Amino acid sequence: MPRTVYLANPCGFSAQQKEALLPPILAALESLGLEVWEPFARNNQVDFAQPGWAYRVGQSDFRDVVESDAVFAVVNGVPPDEGVMVELGMAIALGKPTFLFRDDFRRATDSEEYPLNLMLFTGLPEEGWRDCYYTSVAEITDPDKALARWARSRRD
Secondary structure: OOOEEEEEOOHHHOHHHHHHOHHHHHHHHHHOOOEEEOHHHHOOOOOOOOOOHHHHHHHHHHHHHHHOOEEEEEOOEOOEOHHHHHHHHHHHHOOOOEEEEOOOOOOOOOOOOOOOOHHHHOOOOOOOHHHHEEOOHHHHOOOOOHHHHHHHOOOO
């Protein structure tokens, strides 16, 4: 049974990002043998015309974060998408492996060490955090980085 990774991302809010950025990220993650849970695709069954749809979407995303094996978060933007930040915070609190993707060159931090808010790095190792931080789609499949090693490791 493949490991599951929840792909926390804001790409579904933009047709351009959904068509241009999301497919190569999905393909890279799947090429590692991972089952990718992409929230916008998984929530297509929700009837957005019905009252309470927003609550159901939030609960579905929360359940997927809880039930996934890890979270891969697209943290582009200044600041990054608030929904992605909440999903990442849940994963960190649950002790799940977290991996960050940012191909946005702008800094969004007060820290000299980290390119983003320091709290996003609390789910990464203190030493070698860059091993869990990805700055290009091509880097996602790097066999020497943390995600590929995790994907190859035995499932708990």
